[in-house]
Amino acid sequence: MTENINKSAHGGVRRGAGRKSGSGRFGEKTKVIRVPESQAETIQAWIKQGKFADIGNFSDLFVPANEATIRLPLYASKVIAGFPSPAEDYVEARLDLNEKLIRNQEATFLLKVQGDSMRDAGILDGDILVVDRSVAPADGKIVIAALDGDLTVKRLRIRDGKTWLLPENPDYPPIAIREESDMVIWGVVTASISQY
Amino acid sequence: MPLYALVDGNSFYASCQIAFQPWLKHRPVVVLSNNDGCIVAANDLAKQLDRHYFKQRNLGAGGYHAAMPNSMMFQPYYKVAGLLKKHDTVVFSSNYELYEDMSHRMHRITAGFAERQTIYSIDESFLDFGNLTLEAAERHARKLRQTVDQYLGLPVAVGLGRSKTEAKLANRLAKKLSYSNGVFNLGNLSEKAHDALLKTLEVGEIWGVGKRMANRLHEQNIHTAYDLKHADSKTVRRLYSVHLERTVQELNGQACLPFYDAHPYKRQIISSRSFGRNITDLQEMRQAVTYHVCKAAEKLRRQQCRCTSLSVHIRTADHSFKPTYRNQQSIVWIRPSDDSIVLSRYAHQALRAIWQSGFDYAKAGVVLSDIEPWGTEQFDLFSPPEDLAAEQKSTNLMQLMDRINRHNGQNSLQLGSSGLLNNSWKMRRNLMSPRYTTQWGELLTVN
Numbered sequence: 001m002t003e004n005i006n007k008s009a010h011g012g013v014r015r016g017a018g019r020k021s022g023s024g025r026f027g028e029k030t031k032v033i034r035v036p037e038s039q040a041e042t043i044q045a046w047i048k049q050g051k052f053a054d055i056g057n058f059s060d061l062f063v064p065a066n067e068a069t070i071r072l073p074l075y076a077s078k079v080i081a082g083f084p085s086p087a088e089d090y091v092e093a094r095l096d097l098n099e100k101l102i103r104n105q106e107a108t109f110l111l112k113v114q115g116d117s118m119r120d121a122g123i124l125d126g127d128i129l130v131v132d133r134s135v136a137p138a139d140g141k142i143v144i145a146a147l148d149g150d151l152t153v154k155r156l157r158i159r160d161g162k163t164w165l166l167p168e169n170p171d172y173p174p175i176a177i178r179e180e181s182d183m184v185i186w187g188v189v190t191a192s193i194s195q196y
Numbered sequence: 197m198p199l200y201a202l203v204d205g206n207s208f209y210a211s212c213q214i215a216f217q218p219w220l221k222h223r224p225v226v227v228l229s230n231n232d233g234c235i236v237a238a239n240d241l242a243k244q245l246d247r248h249y250f251k252q253r254n255l256g257a258g259g260y261h262a263a264m265p266n267s268m269m270f271q272p273y274y275k276v277a278g279l280l281k282k283h284d285t286v287v288f289s290s291n292y293e294l295y296e297d298m299s300h301r302m303h304r305i306t307a308g309f310a311e312r313q314t315i316y317s318i319d320e321s322f323l324d325f326g327n328l329t330l331e332a333a334e335r336h337a338r339k340l341r342q343t344v345d346q347y348l349g350l351p352v353a354v355g356l357g358r359s360k361t362e363a364k365l366a367n368r369l370a371k372k373l374s375y376s377n378g379v380f381n382l383g384n385l386s387e388k389a390h391d392a393l394l395k396t397l398e399v400g401e402i403w404g405v406g407k408r409m410a411n412r413l414h415e416q417n418i419h420t421a422y423d424l425k426h427a428d429s430k431t432v433r434r435l436y437s438v439h440l441e442r443t444v445q446e447l448n449g450q451a452c453l454p455f456y457d458a459h460p461y462k463r464q465i466i467s468s469r470s471f472g473r474n475i476t477d478l479q480e481m482r483q484a485v486t487y488h489v490c491k492a493a494e495k496l497r498r499q500q501c502r503c504t505s506l507s508v509h510i511r512t513a514d515h516s517f518k519p520t521y522r523n524q525q526s527i528v529w530i531r532p533s534d535d536s537i538v539l540s541r542y543a544h545q546a547l548r549a550i551w552q553s554g555f556d557y558a559k560a561g562v563v564l565s566d567i568e569p570w571g572t573e574q575f576d577l578f579s580p581p582e583d584l585a586a587e588q589k590s591t592n593l594m595q596l597m598d599r600i601n602r603h604n605g606q607n608s609l610q611l612g613s614s615g616l617l618n619n620s621w622k623m624r625r626n627l628m629s630p631r632y633t634t635q636w637g638e639l640l641t642v643n
Contacts, residue, residue, distance in 0.1 A: 106301040107347035115643040146218040
């Protein structure tokens, strides 16, 4: 808080205004920190529990820290010496592909494509599929199905009480799922990664 | 009132295999221990085979303490291989990489269902359901079960109880009683119903009652969980232990054990294994010992501890036609260490003391003990500052090594004395499935 008394009668900082530092529910000064967005809820919930003294047991608590390194900017706002960078105020966490590709880390598996039955959907031989098992399979989604001792990637079609697994390549026939066939939807494909 | 849930994977290793090859659930599936030695997991179909064919037979003592002569579980694979083959059983070597990853996922998913979790083993964790009503707890448990099944394809059972011991027992019932559909609550039964169920459970099935303890209890005419529940706790304490007295109280619905284990770090770390083939050469034995000491040291650092003693053991196979030998040597030192290089120097010293040439060695191992957490050790008043500097250097080196191995896969960086690539004595895993979740080259393929 600044000690300057504002000369203007309108607005600005007034001494002694606002809540006293340390008078909040934490009983001490608080501080604004930057946290990864995906973790914000968990951290808030943890703060709500108010178990700060419980750090000893912290490793047992559920902390869904991303296994993959989350890169944070080295400097939050301090510049020690030299010319301050004009971009300083815009530093943010770097882009992390996991964040873009993986919504539910525990339920996500990576699979490798063999063959070209899904070519026209842009899924090519050798591609890596991101499969999220927490997503409910529905008409129109690209799914991994376990069918007669094989795993296959196809588009799921549910129409008039009938289920089909559709390839996206005219060279392959659609597969009609009969009631007696043993078919399980293993997961829903949420992304495909092609490397060149 | 406290309410605990114990979540436990059904036939965990076998289920992990089936999760990646779902059609296998229509066939008997078993998983073998290290070196494809004994049967350590079996799915339901394999268990049915077991009950059907081995009930009347005598398979002998088996490879583990838990083995029974009339079940294939924990028996050497070769004894039952013929029968399993005849019944079209799928057999896997242990794929620890896969099981570890699936375990980690499962624990994290279940942790999301409670405010507190404590992980008990690779496939078991306790959850604190104390903030839920009994009915809500049961619904919650079913939801948890369904979620793990959807996300991972793993079946789990949930036991609910007013104490951890009761929750463990409830978990057994959840698996045993088909009408439970995988969730059983011992916490909301009438006294009469509670007693009736406990009469169906052997005393040896109770958490913390081992085989030996069960035999001692039989002598006192305590045969079932019901008998122990109604035993006089003071007498139990006098005849057996405070620990068992607590078990009696826990069976009566009083939570005595703390939710979090009082010993969050292991007091002893063992790395030991049978070789894929016999070792006769000291040089190779040194490699094996280095390998084990490094593995143990990494675990030691992971739990942020140091140790001041280790022992090395070596032994031949139990031949009837060749000379046998087994021995072990301990080394104790003053300055606590977690440095792989330091520890392997001690281990080699121990090995030199017991090594005898002329034997076919089948197994070796290293045990670290006298373990203390970082920062609790007494500093040596007279140690020169160079020592502290050296210690800092060692800490940095080990941190770097652990980080590289975590990132680039186990054993990317290791000590030269572990023989690097030349270690054909390592574990035999001829029937291993791909490591679907931890190796880029072994992903599950779809067409």
